[in-house]
Amino acid sequence: MPQSRIVIVGGGFGGLAAAKALRNTPARVILIDRTNHHLFQPLLYQVATAALTPAQIGTPIRGILRNQKNASVFMGEVTGVDTEQKRAFVTNADRSNVPVPYDDLILATGATHSYFGHNEFEKFAPGMKSLADAVATRNKVLQAFELAEAEEDTKRRRELLTFVMVGAGPTGVELASALAVLTRTALMEDFRRIDPASARIVLIDMAPRVLTPFSEGLSQAAKRHLEKLGVEVRLGHSVEQIDDDGVVVAGERIVSKTVIWTAGVAPSPAGKWLHVETDRAGRVRVEGDLTVPGHPEIFVIGDTASFEENGKPLPGVAQVAMQQGRHAAKVIHRRITGGSQPGPFSYFDKGNMAVVGKGFAVLESHKVAVSGFGAWLAWAFVHLQFLATSSLRLSVFLQWVWTYFTGQRGSRLIVNHHGSQPAKAAEETSTKTAVA
Amino acid sequence: MPQSRIVIVGGGFGGLAAAKALRNTPARVILIDRTNHHLFQPLLYQVATAALTPAQIGTPIRGILRNQKNASVFMGEVTGVDTEQKRAFVTNADRSNVPVPYDDLILATGATHSYFGHNEFEKFAPGMKSLADAVATRNKVLQAFELAEAEEDTKRRRELLTFVMVGAGPTGVELASALAVLTRTALMEDFRRIDPASARIVLIDMAPRVLTPFSEGLSQAAKRHLEKLGVEVRLGHSVEQIDDDGVVVAGERIVSKTVIWTAGVAPSPAGKWLHVETDRAGRVRVEGDLTVPGHPEIFVIGDTASFEENGKPLPGVAQVAMQQGRHAAKVIHRRITGGSQPGPFSYFDKGNMAVVGKGFAVLESHKVAVSGFGAWLAWAFVHLQFLATSSLRLSVFLQWVWTYFTGQRGSRLIVNHHGSQPAKAAEETSTKTAVA
Numbered sequence: 001m002p003q004s005r006i007v008i009v010g011g012g013f014g015g016l017a018a019a020k021a022l023r024n025t026p027a028r029v030i031l032i033d034r035t036n037h038h039l040f041q042p043l044l045y046q047v048a049t050a051a052l053t054p055a056q057i058g059t060p061i062r063g064i065l066r067n068q069k070n071a072s073v074f075m076g077e078v079t080g081v082d083t084e085q086k087r088a089f090v091t092n093a094d095r096s097n098v099p100v101p102y103d104d105l106i107l108a109t110g111a112t113h114s115y116f117g118h119n120e121f122e123k124f125a126p127g128m129k130s131l132a133d134a135v136a137t138r139n140k141v142l143q144a145f146e147l148a149e150a151e152e153d154t155k156r157r158r159e160l161l162t163f164v165m166v167g168a169g170p171t172g173v174e175l176a177s178a179l180a181v182l183t184r185t186a187l188m189e190d191f192r193r194i195d196p197a198s199a200r201i202v203l204i205d206m207a208p209r210v211l212t213p214f215s216e217g218l219s220q221a222a223k224r225h226l227e228k229l230g231v232e233v234r235l236g237h238s239v240e241q242i243d244d245d246g247v248v249v250a251g252e253r254i255v256s257k258t259v260i261w262t263a264g265v266a267p268s269p270a271g272k273w274l275h276v277e278t279d280r281a282g283r284v285r286v287e288g289d290l291t292v293p294g295h296p297e298i299f300v301i302g303d304t305a306s307f308e309e310n311g312k313p314l315p316g317v318a319q320v321a322m323q324q325g326r327h328a329a330k331v332i333h334r335r336i337t338g339g340s341q342p343g344p345f346s347y348f349d350k351g352n353m354a355v356v357g358k359g360f361a362v363l364e365s366h367k368v369a370v371s372g373f374g375a376w377l378a379w380a381f382v383h384l385q386f387l388a389t390s391s392l393r394l395s396v397f398l399q400w401v402w403t404y405f406t407g408q409r410g411s412r413l414i415v416n417h418h419g420s421q422p423a424k425a426a427e428e429t430s431t432k433t434a435v436a
Numbered sequence: 437m438p439q440s441r442i443v444i445v446g447g448g449f450g451g452l453a454a455a456k457a458l459r460n461t462p463a464r465v466i467l468i469d470r471t472n473h474h475l476f477q478p479l480l481y482q483v484a485t486a487a488l489t490p491a492q493i494g495t496p497i498r499g500i501l502r503n504q505k506n507a508s509v510f511m512g513e514v515t516g517v518d519t520e521q522k523r524a525f526v527t528n529a530d531r532s533n534v535p536v537p538y539d540d541l542i543l544a545t546g547a548t549h550s551y552f553g554h555n556e557f558e559k560f561a562p563g564m565k566s567l568a569d570a571v572a573t574r575n576k577v578l579q580a581f582e583l584a585e586a587e588e589d590t591k592r593r594r595e596l597l598t599f600v601m602v603g604a605g606p607t608g609v610e611l612a613s614a615l616a617v618l619t620r621t622a623l624m625e626d627f628r629r630i631d632p633a634s635a636r637i638v639l640i641d642m643a644p645r646v647l648t649p650f651s652e653g654l655s656q657a658a659k660r661h662l663e664k665l666g667v668e669v670r671l672g673h674s675v676e677q678i679d680d681d682g683v684v685v686a687g688e689r690i691v692s693k694t695v696i697w698t699a700g701v702a703p704s705p706a707g708k709w710l711h712v713e714t715d716r717a718g719r720v721r722v723e724g725d726l727t728v729p730g731h732p733e734i735f736v737i738g739d740t741a742s743f744e745e746n747g748k749p750l751p752g753v754a755q756v757a758m759q760q761g762r763h764a765a766k767v768i769h770r771r772i773t774g775g776s777q778p779g780p781f782s783y784f785d786k787g788n789m790a791v792v793g794k795g796f797a798v799l800e801s802h803k804v805a806v807s808g809f810g811a812w813l814a815w816a817f818v819h820l821q822f823l824a825t826s827s828l829r830l831s832v833f834l835q836w837v838w839t840y841f842t843g844q845r846g847s848r849l850i851v852n853h854h855g856s857q858p859a860k861a862a863e864e865t866s867t868k869t870a871v872a
Contacts, residue, residue: 411491
């Protein structure tokens with residue numbers, strides 16, 4: 001009898017946890033992702049602020065699953081699912097819609113940023129979900145300082161040194177505070193004409209407080225620390241407009257050349273692929289065993305699944321995805337090996353953390369709610385622990401210690417495609433400017 | 437009296453050496469580069485083969501000159517020089533042709549790759565001069581393995597696993613051999629359907645031997661080692677055609693999806709900016725003190741200068757550029773401080789090295805010509821020493837030791853702009869393929 005085929009779509013926290021949990025299952029495990037790396041998203045803001053390099057938070061999925069002989073990895077984008085014929089369709093740089101048959105399917109396709117119906121904002125306020133996004137943000141931020149240094153006009157210089165983050169959830173808070181620290185440490189002595197510490201950093205949210213997943217007290221603590229770092233926090237108003245000249249909030253225009261979208265997320269289109277019921281946000285409603293109603297062979301987990309516990313949907317965090325991934329794997333494993341089925345999925349909430357700048361975090365776990373340096377140490381410890389490989393844990397740890405004590409950040413690179421030109425292009429430039 | 441303005445164009449080996457050597461000169465030193473980083477070009481091939489990360493060989497120029505209070509740095513591209521009014525014209529993302537006045541000008545604008553009149557080759561066989569180029573090459577190489585793994589057709593799989601390097605100078609030899617090592621170490625256990633070690637790696641040059649700057653004996657040693665690594669070396673024929681299907685050499689087509697240009701270099705257009713005499717290659721002929729005839733205030737150094745010693749032009753290597761940078765700085769310093777002028781520039785040739793794979797290099801210095809492991813250790817030692825900062829020296833050293841003993845390479849990332857899409861784009865994809 002041929003081995004059962006378990007197709008996992010997505011190499012994020014959920015998909016990877018599922019793949020690893022299936023290591024002893026007598027089946028073929030096929031993991032498909034549109035990138036070649038597992039991304040440690042919680043530290044993405046550190047790449048955007050040049051504290052870490054892309055290679056420190058992106059780990060080749062093939063490397064992670066190298067020794068798991070029942071697993072194979074394919075790079076490609078799933079574009080649809082034929083639930084009748086049990087096939088997922090995969091597109092890569094070479095071929096379109098190649099059918100990949102499955103016996104069991106785990107959709108762990110995550111979320112992307114959402115502009116709440118204002119997709120025209122994207123051009124001016126890119127989001128931050130992938131390594132490419134983070135590198136683009138880093139380029140944009142560092143470039144703004146370069147242009148400000150070269151600018152004679154003080155008003156324009158001020159505009160170039162104004163940075164706006166739209167959305168004060170964990171990503172917005174972490175990015176805004178990391179940017180504030182960057183301007184006051186690594187960049188401090190780099191310039192001769194501008195004072196990077198004078199940069200204006202604005203954090204906007206329509207909610208009445210920052211970090212809404214946390215308790216009121218911690219939100220207040222986080223806000224106070226943001227303000228201590230010099231971040232301007234504007235709450236209770238949504239952004240009315242984003243364009244080439246910055247944003248408009250509460251009728252006031254904030255002129256800025258660097259606006260970053262750290263607000264909404266939208267689930268992947270898994271619900272549309274399956275033609276099944278979704279919640280208002282578009283997430284697929286799943287059963288207690290994380291399967292789709294009517295399709296016991298299709299599991300949806302993580303940010304793209306809607307799973308309620310005590311009448312509240314579970315949050316879109318790594319812990320939920322990982323636990324769901326392991327649960328789905330257990331259900332499939334027991335089906336194949338004939339064991340008794342586990343009870344319905346239940347989330348064990350270890351707590352929630354967000355970092356604000358350097359040496360300060362907020363931490364909430366069950367009845368504990370703390371903020372400050374201790375919470376930051378706990379944050380650092382937990383995040384190191386969850387990195388994909390031991391060499392990364394060492395590398396990130398050393399980098400953090402180095403940056404903590406020296407303030408230096410080695411990866412302050414602007415890498416774009418103007419760095420080199422073939423001879424002819426260079427000559428054309430020279431001809432053109434011979435006139436100037 | 438206002439301070440004298442020394443404008444240096446280019447933050448490569450020559451320009452940076454000049455800037456640093458001017459640290460005690462009572463003048464304003466203005467360094468302009470089109471990127472924000474000094475690139476350690478000799479290790480560029482290691483970024484292209486995922487052995488090092490971009491941040492390990494690119495160092496922010498501002499960081500290097502942070503403590504040199506008479507130096508300021510501007511990111512922008514010089515597009516021309518007005519030698520009458522003594523102004524260089526600089527363009528950045530915000531503004532075009534801003535005049536930057538100088539009293540002394542040092543042009544250290546380096547070289548770019550040249551397609552010897554076949555610029556149509558560039559689209560199919562990109563060169564490797566900048567970090568962006570190296571990252572693009574890395575993406576391309578890793579992507580080829582991903583596509584091969586997903587490919588059912590054995591002939592096409594073979595084509596995807598054929599890599600051609602055009603040009604067997606140091607860059608071509610180092611890249612081809614590093615690629616051979618990559619396929620036999622880090623990638624070895626990553627795939628399930630393809631054997632990366634079966635990749636065909638072809639190195640082509642019209643010269644009768646590899647590494648022509650070296651002696652005949654070392655060329656032979658390098659070639660033997662390349663062949664031992666499985667690299668196919670095709671000498672004595674130039675490439676007749678490069679297109680989407682690979683290359684044609686000596687009438688034979690080699691079908692390949694990954695062709696990399698490691699052949700010619702062309703100097704920057706400094707000669708055209710200055711309207712002065714150049715050699716056949718386009719390099720500016722300079723006087724003994726490295727100034728341009730008739731312009732004692734304009735120095736041209738490094739790859740863009742033509743300087744003959746014993747009837748032979750100096751090679752386009754880092755050592756020449758650095759020594760010339762320091763010499764130009766000395767001439768300017770003594771002019772300003774009133775010291776006696778140094779004698780004409782004279783190159784002290786410390787020797788030449790190239791690495792072939794892992795643990796093997798060729799080294800030539802005066803009468804010494806050695807190849808093998810000892811030469812490789814010397815190579816590693818010298819290259820570590822020339823990295824821009826001590827933290828980089830430590831980081832690259834640890835990385836090399838790690839990679840040497842484990843064969844692992846952490847930066848096997850494919851980072852392109854398909855990694856993330858906003859919600860709407862994702863929905864469009866799903867709609868399109870609902871039909872499929």
